[in-house]
Amino acid sequence: MALNLVGWNVVLDSNDADMLSAFYEKLLGWSRFPGKEFTVLANVEQRGFPTWITFQQVDNYEPPVWPTTLDEQQQMEHLDFHVKDVEEAVKFAMSCGATMSEIQCEDGWRVMIDPAGHPFCLLPPPPWIKEA
Template sequence: MGLKLKTVILECSHIHQLSSFYSDFLGWPIVFKEENFIRLQSPESDMGIAVQYAEDYVAPVWPSESEKQQMMVHLDFGVKDKKELAEWVDRAIKSGAKHAEMQYGDGEWITMIDPAGHPFCIVVWD
């Protein structure tokens, strides 16, 4: 019996906004919904992303700064080439994300910020 990662859970103060963003950006349907928790699932697998309400949520600062809310995790989404990278960055922006002010990938990845302030990257994977 193997262990598989099933769901990555992101906290936020507006779960409908964040779940709508990831559903639109990824094209993943919402498969579970309750008052403080919404789960989306990939149509190709059982991998999911969920958003969970946190009353005192504070968005992380990226890149990290001393004495500020630290990022606990970020997501990487892989694409096959730089053309797809540009297409997915455009799709992320149209869905509600923004470019992170600081970029470190030399064009191999782009760091984005979701509507709740979570950084995520779109990465060219060989």
């Protein structure tokens, strides 16, 4: 048995949920739905199950440290975005306000940091994804 999904969602904490959602709105081109304590960014054009990210306002938010450092706030998740051209995606992400991490794990993809300190990765598509 499996869940009868109608969509999936990731929640990111931030001390400025509006600012962080605006960054990802520019990066992804998705629709933004502001709220008082959280803002939702949704891919409303997606066929099938929708995808969205919720940005939750947390006033005592501490950004994660990447890579992991003892006695520092640990990352609890990160986002992966599969793109056709990693280097072009890096340039675009930086124009939106991201920074590139000083530490990179592999040559084929890039670790980026969003304005609230969350790491995210820009990677080529996995081989099992067929281009439409």
